[in-house]
Each structure stands twice: as C-alpha cells, then as structure tokens.
Amino acid sequence: MSLLKTSRKYHKWLMLFLGVQFVIWSVTGAYMVFFDIDYIHGDSLIENHQTKIDSNKIDFSLKQLLIRYPDAEKIELGIFINQEVYRFNQEDEKFLVTASNGKQLSPLTESEAIAAAKHLYTGSGEVRDTELITDNPPFELSRRVYSSLPAWRINFDNFGSPSLYISITSGKLLAKRHEFWRLFDWMFNFHMMDYSDGEIDNWLLFWFTLFSIVAAVMGLILTYFRVFKKETIAAVSQDNVQGGSV
Amino acid sequence: MPFIRKIHKWTSVFVGIQFLLWLASGIFFNNMDHTKAGGHTYRSTQKQVVNVDSSRLVDFKEVLEKFKPSVSITPTNILGQPFYLLTHVKGLYRNFENEYTLVDAYSGEKKVIDQSFAQQIALKSYTGPGNIVSTELITGKIEDFARQKNATWQINFSDNIYTSVYVEQGSGRLVGHSDEDKRFADFFFMLHFMDYSFLGGEPGFNSLQIIIFAFVTLWLSLTGLIWTIDLGLRGQYRVKYFSKVQGVKLFDKNQKSMGTVKLSNHKNLLDGLIEHDIALPSTCGGGGTCGRCKVMISPVSTPTSADQLHFTDKELQQGFRLACQHFSTDVEHMTLMDVTEAKKHALVLSASRFVSPFMKELRFKVKDEPALPYKAGAFMRFFIPAAKGVSIPLNLPENLKPHWHHIDHLEYEHLACTRSYSLAEPSTNNGELVFTVKIQTAPDHKVIPGVGSSYLCNLSLGASIDAIGPFEEFFAAPNSTKTMVMLGAGSGMAPLKALIEEQIAINEKNKNDAGGNNRPIHFFYGARKESDLLYAKEFYQLALEHEYFHYYPTLSQANDEWLGATGYGQQLLELNLDNLDSIDNLEFYLCGPQSMMTETMSLLKEKGVQESDIAFDVFS
Known part of the structure; x- marks a missing residue:
C-alpha cells in the first residue's frame, strides 16, 4: 500500500477515536488564548488601593500590642478599608486589630466583610449573597489559600457573577473569581484531560497525545500529497473514461 | 462537504507544523520532571526558624516617619535577621511593579540589597556544588522569569546545569532558581504558547500569532469532526474482521426471484455482487458519479448525496439507490434493474x-x-x-x-x-x-x-x-432497415468500427442468402491530422468493395497535402445530411467527446430527428 493510502486509512481510523479530543483541545485552547489572561484572573475586578498609612493615627503602639498579645508573631501594619490595622498570629490564631485604639476586629462580621469587598470591587453591582467558607472550599478556590480560611465569599450581582473571598481573620482579599475564570479552569482541565486530580502527568493524556502525534503526522502527509504533490492524486482523475475507447 | 474538505485541507497547511509542535510539547509537559522543569534542582528547601526578640523591635511609627509613605509594613527575615519591608507602591502581584524599602527591624536603619548581600541570599538558597561566577543587576526583561518586572540580581553559579539565582533588589525576595533544565522546559513552553516575546512584545499566551493559529485550528478540528461524522454516516467505517455476512434476496426487474446471495457488509453492494458474478453496469468504478449501478432496495434507507443526484424524489421514495453507495446491512430485498451478463x-x-x-x-x-x-x-x-x-x-x-x-x-x-x-x-x-x-x-x-x-x-x-x-449499452437497433449514419472522432471510432464490420457482415450474408436489401452505412470520421486517421486504408478499401458503405474522413488540422474535407466531423455531417436519405429513414450512431455530442445533438434536433433514432456513447 502506498504512503498516501496508508496515511489516509490511519488518519481516518485514528481520528474516529481521537477526533473529539482534538475538538476539545482546540476549543479549550482557543478560549484560553482568546481571553486576556489578566482579565481571566479578575485583575479588572479589583481596585488596587494605594492608601498610605498615616502615622499620626497610630495611637496603639507596637509595645502596647505586645503587652496585650505577648506571643504575637509576624506583626504587620497595613490598611483595612481606610483604617490602620495590625495583623498578626498568636498560637495558630490570626488577629486583626485597629492601630488607632487596639480594638480587635477579627473575626469579621458579614457586614464588615461586605464593606471590605465593596471597597475593593470596581464593579457597580450590588451584593447578591454571601457565604461563610470554612471547610469544603468550592472547586474554584485554589489549594494555596486553604490555609487562610475561613473566609467570607461575597457574591456580586453583576456580569460574570464575580465573587470576592475576604479572609475572616485578616480582612485581606484571598481570591477573586468570575465566570470567565471558572470556565477557564474547566477548559484547562479538559485541555489536559484531567478528569480527577489536577495533575498534568496522567496516562490518559499520554496515550492520547502519543496516538495524536501519529494521526497528525499522517494528516500532514495527506496535506503534503494533496497540496504540494498533486500528480499522484491527478492520476486517479485523468483519463476517466466512459464507454468509448481512450 | 466539498467545502468542509477544502477548509480542512487549507487550514492544515496553515497550522500543520504548529499542530505537531503543540502535540510534541504537550507530551513533553506530560512527562517532564517537575523539580527539574521548575529549576529546583539545587534549591534549598530548608526553612529558617528565626527567634525574633520582640522587645528589640523598633516601633512602626518611628519607621514610618523616617521613610516615604507606605501602604504596609510587613515583617520578614533574611539570612536569620528580622527586617521590616515597607511597601510604598503596591502591585497587584509580587512580580508586578512594586516599590519597597527594607529596614532593619532592630535598628530601624535602611538596608540596601547590594551585590554581596544578594550573593549571600543566593548562596543560602543554593545546595549545588558550584561557586558564584558572576553577579549582575537586571533592570530590564529577565529571560528566565519573563513576568518578573522589578529590578533583580542575577547570581550565576559554576555548576553543571548553569544555575542562576534571582533575588529581587527592592525586597530581597528570592524570585527563583533557573538552570538548563528549566530553560529546556521553557523552550517547550515557548513553542506551545507561541510566546516569542524575546523578539519583543509582552510575554504570555495572548500573543496575536497564537490567537490567529488557535482560530484557524478551530476550523481545522471542527471540519475534521464533521468529515468524520459524514464518513461514519456514509458507512465508511467498516472493519473486515467484524463484518457480517448477510443474506440478501435478489429479484430481477420483473420481480422474479433470483435467490439469496450472501454479501459481506465490508464491501458495498456493487463490489459484493461481483463476487457472485453479478455485474451491474458502472463506469466510474463505485464513486457514485456515473449513476449506472441502479438497484431498488427494501427497506428504503437514507439516500446519500450521490443517490439524490441521480434519482428523483419519487424514485428515492420507491427505493431506487446506487449499489455502490450502500451495504448489505441496509438491505433485505434488492431488485436488480439492469444486470449485464458481464x-x-x-x-x-x-x-x-x-x-x-x-x-x-x-x-x-x-x-x-x-x-x-x-x-x-x-x-x-x-x-x-x-x-x-x-x-x-x-x-x-x-x-x-x-x-x-x-x-x-x-x-x-x-x-x-x-x-x-x-x-x-x-x-x-x-x-x-x-x-x-x-x-x-x-x-x-x-x-x-x-x-x-x-x-x-x-x-x-x-x-x-x-x-x-x-x-452492451451501445449497439445497433435490432430489426431496423434504416440507413445508418455514424459519426466518430479520434479514438471514438472503435465501437463504430465494430458496428460497421458487423453490419457489413450482415449485408453480405443477406446478399448471398436472398439478394435482399443492403443497409447503407455513412461513416463520418474526424481527426486532427492525416496520421491520426485510424484504419484509413481499411476503410477506403471497404468503401471500394461495398457500394453501400461511404467513408467521409475530415481533418481539423490538415496540412497542404490533404485533398479531402477539412473541419470537424459534425460539420461535414451537416453539409451532407440532406443528401443521405429522408430524415425519417436515418439512424444515428455517435461516439466522441462531449463537445462533438452536444453540437451534433442540437443539429439533429433542428433537423427533426427523433431521439429514438440516435444512439450515442460519450467519452471524456
């Protein structure tokens, strides 16, 4: 059998089994490259405030803090919405304390979390609902932030259903998600044929890709014959005779 | 479908090579060693525990007033020493543009991360056998960490994999390690994402080139899918090993039973019947283009596009199909319309x-x-x-x-x-x-x-x-005594030659038997040059021997030596048509290329020749 015929046969048969995955690869791949990755990451959802710390407002000093919380570690001074705050750990517990009068804010109430989320959110929508995430974090949340839970999930009533995750203990933004990112995650998993554990080195992907390479090479051979080496194809259509003698 | 195939073909030309690169790099990612690909070969995993003496810490307020306004003050420790990291301008992410000041947490003095301090940080994170060979401050694009946008020290080590350690100048943060293994993996990422940002432009996978390629690839794969489905619907996926042999009841066109034949569904009906020595007419060899292998099947299955081309809706409803387009699995009864003894x-x-x-x-x-x-x-x-x-x-x-x-x-x-x-x-x-x-x-x-x-x-x-x-599809009308007019061109004289010889033999036989009527034969034959006039000698000879046979050769590209007629055969026929016999008593046999056929048919129609008096055989 000629190279052309072999290629056609195997391309046809391999694609019967691989074809759907090729469509999945190209659809998911196209989605992932068409959308700007910073947009996917929700960067446009967030106002990157540069509110500076006003040292005059720090009436609760570090020393006072250490007296009240003697085992405080990793003490940080920053801004929560528009007020100066201390964030620190003590015995596996995280705290948020105002720097103006030492009032403990953590754990944040729902309304405080909403206020923080609205402060950060660039959109115009109202809060649709909230949810306290403690254990069983949703699929969309990356494992990296699991240790920072619990958090308030604030869902906005806006295009793309944006959600902001505000840590209940530090008041910091843990994560931001909208439909485009959620969809991106699905696309990503389908792209690497990951139907279980989030790993790229799965055997399913390996075998599919291996056979796909064979099928694609066959396809390229067909392209070569059909486009660049027309003679052999033309052989079939030349002197196509009916009845009369040629 | 032809449009789908065309798109598939040309998109594959456009993205073909990149498609292979995607697959090859994909299988590389699937198999790569993540430690190596991440540049972690000589990266220390040790976490340094620092005991901070809280009583010695400088108060934040003091620090704040000493330096530029800050968004936050975060504690950090570098090489076992506690520091405060003042963030003056906060980027959305660490690798985005940030502005920091590093301050000694005990003394409140600013700590500049100079070359030697960066080297110490690098050495602390390094577990390999190499020594520092060079150090450089990079303020522009960093090839090993394309998304890092802050000034960074690059500390290069003299090991087997050319490790480079990157330390952010403003914060002392360890950006990461890179080495030949990571650069090798990055090369595949570059191919996969078509991220040729080293030539200019933003790094990442939203480059114009990949968007275009992804768009074209969408068309490639979707047309491929449609093609595959179409192949499936047309029964092109049949495995010999799994093929079933199915009995099909055959009937001739008078609905008389011809018994049952066993046909494998691995082959189409046309090819399957040949194995039983039943030949249906076909000139295209099973491509669905000549439309000759007509059968009537029951139950009536979905017609293919080739069926639709050759049958009317009514015929399709009745079950008329082309045998080359269907398989025995579709069929229980089949009526053969036109079986040749072939x-x-x-x-x-x-x-x-x-x-x-x-x-x-x-x-x-x-x-x-x-x-x-x-x-x-x-x-x-x-x-x-x-x-x-x-x-x-x-x-x-x-x-x-x-x-x-x-x-x-x-x-x-x-x-x-x-x-x-x-x-x-x-x-x-x-x-x-x-x-x-x-x-x-x-x-x-x-x-x-x-x-x-x-x-x-x-x-x-x-x-x-x-x-x-x-x-036998082109033959002399049986029991006719009409004058035979034959028109041929080029090699299209072969069947006419057979007809002429056959008729002459009949005439001669009649002459001997009864001395009856001899059918006149007029043979118009067109060729290009004299050397193309086939069997010229033989035909001249026949014309001499038999007064009822008339030979009219004509040349379309005659030279000066040619004394006969010039032009096409049909032109010569037109000139002589009125003198041959009465139009009603003429019978026409045509064999030649399509153009000759079309011209002759319209000529004969004009002259009022009945269609039943014309037999023709086209060749291309």
Missing part, C-alpha cells in the same frame, strides 16, 4: 501494435474460457493495478519517435483503478477481443498521463489483466 475474465495480450502515433491496437484472448459473445459497440471494464508508469511508451517504433519529442520523460506511481474501453471489432468465434486505445498524454507536467491507457499500452505480450464485461 463477468470478470482474465485476458491475455496476444498482439499490440501502433495504428497511429498515439494509438495502439491491442488484441486479447480470454484465458481458459470459450469466446465471449457480445453485440458490436460493447465495452469492457479493465482492472488496472497500482503500478509504476512512464510517460513515453516502451518499444516506441523509430518512425513514431518524432511525434513524441515534445513529451518529457516522466516516471510515476499510480493507484489501482478501473477503466473502460470499447471493443473495436464485432464478436467472432476466434475469441479475440480487440481494443484501440489512445495513450493519453499529460497536458502539462503537473498532471501525470492517463494511467489506464499507458498501463495497457505498455503491457507485454502474454501478460494477463482482469476485465469485466462485455457491457
């Missing part, structure tokens, strides 16, 4: 000679069988095997060589195919089958010559070839 025969070449510069007369004998009877005008279908061919015939006689001078020598391979050729002599008892075959030369070097004609004409004496037939 069977497959092995023919052995007994003689092969040139009758014009581009035409050969081939004589075959049927192997191990008695002579095949057939009506003059019949044709046979040859099974041309896949073979190597040449553009110029082998054993070309010396005197013909000048005619072939303009043909380039070309060797080529061709696939198996079937080709039909008319028998050039009437059926005789000696069992010889004669064909005149024109060797089709290629119009230009992009196309290879006619594979069927070349193959047959280069066949050596004694060689065997399979052919099916004879198919």
